[in-house]
Amino acid sequence: MKEYDDWSLFCVEVEATEAGLKHVDEIVDAIYQYLHLVQQDQIAPWVFDETQSIALMNFRFRSKETPINYATSLATRMQLYPVQHIVAGSSLLYTYNPVQVESILSQLTPRRMRLTVVAKDFEGKATDVEPWYGTLYAESALPPSLIQRWESPARTEALFCPHPNAFIPHNFDLVTTPTPGKVPVLLRDDAAARLWVKTDTTFLKPKLNICLALHSPLIYQSPTSVVLTDLLVRAIKDQLTEYTYDAELAGMRYSLSFTATALELYGGGYSDKLPVLVQLIVANMVHFNMTDDETFHRLKDKTKRSYDNFERDDPYKHALYFSSCLLEDTKWMVAEKAAAIAHVTRADLMEHAAALFRELFVEAYYHGNVDAATATTLLDDALATIGARPVFPSQRVKTRAVQLASPVEYVYAIPELNVESVNSGLYTCFQLGRESMHLRATNEVFAQLLREPCFNQLRTLEQLGYIVFSSSHRAHGIEYFRMIVQSDVASPAYVERSIELFFRLVRTDIARLTSDEFQKNIQAVVDALLDKPKAASEECSRFWSEISAETYLFTRRQDLAAVVRTLTIRDILTFFDQFILGPNRAKCSVHLLGHQHVVPALKSELRDVDAVLGPLASIALDLKENATPAIVHIKDIRRFKLGMPLFPERPSGPVQLAK
Numbered sequence: 001m002k003e004y005d006d007w008s009l010f011c012v013e014v015e016a017t018e019a020g021l022k023h024v025d026e027i028v029d030a031i032y033q034y035l036h037l038v039q040q041d042q043i044a045p046w047v048f049d050e051t052q053s054i055a056l057m058n059f060r061f062r063s064k065e066t067p068i069n070y071a072t073s074l075a076t077r078m079q080l081y082p083v084q085h086i087v088a089g090s091s092l093l094y095t096y097n098p099v100q101v102e103s104i105l106s107q108l109t110p111r112r113m114r115l116t117v118v119a120k121d122f123e124g125k126a127t128d129v130e131p132w133y134g135t136l137y138a139e140s141a142l143p144p145s146l147i148q149r150w151e152s153p154a155r156t157e158a159l160f161c162p163h164p165n166a167f168i169p170h171n172f173d174l175v176t177t178p179t180p181g182k183v184p185v186l187l188r189d190d191a192a193a194r195l196w197v198k199t200d201t202t203f204l205k206p207k208l209n210i211c212l213a214l215h216s217p218l219i220y221q222s223p224t225s226v227v228l229t230d231l232l233v234r235a236i237k238d239q240l241t242e243y244t245y246d247a248e249l250a251g252m253r254y255s256l257s258f259t260a261t262a263l264e265l266y267g268g269g270y271s272d273k274l275p276v277l278v279q280l281i282v283a284n285m286v287h288f289n290m291t292d293d294e295t296f297h298r299l300k301d302k303t304k305r306s307y308d309n310f311e312r313d314d315p316y317k318h319a320l321y322f323s324s325c326l327l328e329d330t331k332w333m334v335a336e337k338a339a340a341i342a343h344v345t346r347a348d349l350m351e352h353a354a355a356l357f358r359e360l361f362v363e364a365y366y367h368g369n370v371d372a373a374t375a376t377t378l379l380d381d382a383l384a385t386i387g388a389r390p391v392f393p394s395q396r397v398k399t400r401a402v403q404l405a406s407p408v409e410y411v412y413a414i415p416e417l418n419v420e421s422v423n424s425g426l427y428t429c430f431q432l433g434r435e436s437m438h439l440r441a442t443n444e445v446f447a448q449l450l451r452e453p454c455f456n457q458l459r460t461l462e463q464l465g466y467i468v469f470s471s472s473h474r475a476h477g478i479e480y481f482r483m484i485v486q487s488d489v490a491s492p493a494y495v496e497r498s499i500e501l502f503f504r505l506v507r508t509d510i511a512r513l514t515s516d517e518f519q520k521n522i523q524a525v526v527d528a529l530l531d532k533p534k535a536a537s538e539e540c541s542r543f544w545s546e547i548s549a550e551t552y553l554f555t556r557r558q559d560l561a562a563v564v565r566t567l568t569i570r571d572i573l574t575f576f577d578q579f580i581l582g583p584n585r586a587k588c589s590v591h592l593l594g595h596q597h598v599v600p601a602l603k604s605e606l607r608d609v610d611a612v613l614g615p616l617a618s619i620a621l622d623l624k625e626n627a628t629p630a631i632v633h634i635k636d637i638r639r640f641k642l643g644m645p646l647f648p649e650r651p652s653g654p655v656q657l658a659k
Helices: 020-041 045-060 067-077 098-106 144-151 223-249 274-286 293-312 315-327 334-343 346-356 372-386 437-461 492-511 515-530 536-548 556-566 569-580 609-619 637-642
Strands: 185-189 193-199 207-215 253-258 262-270 359-368 408-415 424-434 467-475 478-487 586-593 630-633
Touching: 020 098, 020 144, 185 372, 193 372, 193 536, 207 274, 207 372, 207 536, 223 253, 223 262, 223 274, 223 293, 223 334, 223 346, 253 274, 262 274, 262 536, 274 372, 293 334, 293 346, 315 408, 315 424, 315 467, 315 478, 315 586, 315 637, 359 372, 359 536, 424 437, 424 492, 424 569, 437 467, 437 478, 437 492, 437 515, 437 556, 437 569, 478 492, 492 569, 492 586, 515 556
Parallel strands: 193 359, 408 586, 408 630
Antiparallel strands: 185 193, 207 262, 207 359, 253 262, 424 478, 424 586, 467 478
């Protein structure tokens, strides 16, 4: 529903496959068949009661808003509702009025409909120009025969009115035996699983968050295995739709995704019914079955299109992507996945699913309205459903980072993937070394000091592009400082020169900071680190990031803040002189060149990657401090990584079982 001051639109949106675009009329048939069904059968009073119950529950247990947002929304509602309904009028349902419902339904007719179809297929056929954004479109009247057909749709057994929602919670009691302390406690650590639990004692809502990471070495073995895992996740979510829609109505949500090492299932919602939803999802995952070739090809087509559409992303996103390809030891490229998907079959998918769930290690975290005993039972139930053999620890390999030499600058420059784009993208990062508390704290303060000057210099003064961004960054246990610029007026090489000039200017500015000015920046970093979570789900996310990375440093933000408070201007200048402008400078840049920028020819004095890979690999850790920076132009990502050393795996943090 789209609501305006004096009118509203009832909207139905359908995402169609390429085959579906050939059957638009039949899609509209189904919509009017269902509307006709609702009009004939009428809406039962229990549907209103159920909707009213959900609305009351969500209003009663909603998360707090920021004061400014709440004040603004109240002021808006004061124009629409009587005094007694200003606070809750937009959230609650009061009295069922079937006459008004029938009045609304009677207006949902073909003669009051505007049908819009958006697809690339209409290129060349749409010739009218929309005046505000210049969008091409074509407009025509619907044939009277179609309108008549939709006014008298045939009834079909495939469509039916909703059934009572089994996911609506009824028990809102809070647990009486919370876990001790302010951080998650470890209740189980064996070959099959690791279980973490944290009872919410801050927000006191009858809500629960469940995070499960199902580790398998088969997820990321090859481009084909990645494609099959991608298809599996999409297929499971597709099959779950009939269940999860009811769960979403009842205030629950879930997500299913995958990393290079694990399938990650997250569920959030009311503690009374969320375990039912998560157990249902786990059962559907483990007992996955697809007997329908049509569904398989639909999902395969959608997945393939997502790979194909990658080329249409913004240049800065492409630059980010290629930087991860350069700096991670194993990273299957989108082009490889696009090639692999052409050959996978439904039988391949079934075989992959069976093998993947045969051996697993499960890392679980239960956060919210839950105690230790309940969490233990819930994990036991999930493991019994999964029924997998444990994965050997040696099979659980983590991604490792490519170790850049210093002082060396690496450049990977290619034409922008979207040949129609006038924009170029630049991603440049400085590899600082293995993460430590002091290095990370210094990097955070450095990023804080550069954030505003960087934007002001490159975006406002030099106007190099609308997207200008700088930040600290870390991946796989390695610390980085990075900058991103997308420009339609300057080439990446020009932007990079501007960045180098900016560094020299800003170093002088930092050296001139007064103690008060520096302490304001220190306090800004401390405040951000110590900012309290606004909801239990945010607190859960913070702890889960430590668990999923297997670092388990739950007091990281507080520890970092303590180190940040000890830093001086001299610490920042030393960092600057070592890693940004000095002998420890290990820089990697990715240039995506729009069609108006050409890849620069290699100058004779610049070293070719083929010539320098061998020496770099051997002297990566042994360059003199006063060495002249080498510039390495990377031609082939795979060959580049084969000749480079790797950092060790990020070590797992220490864990201790609760007594």
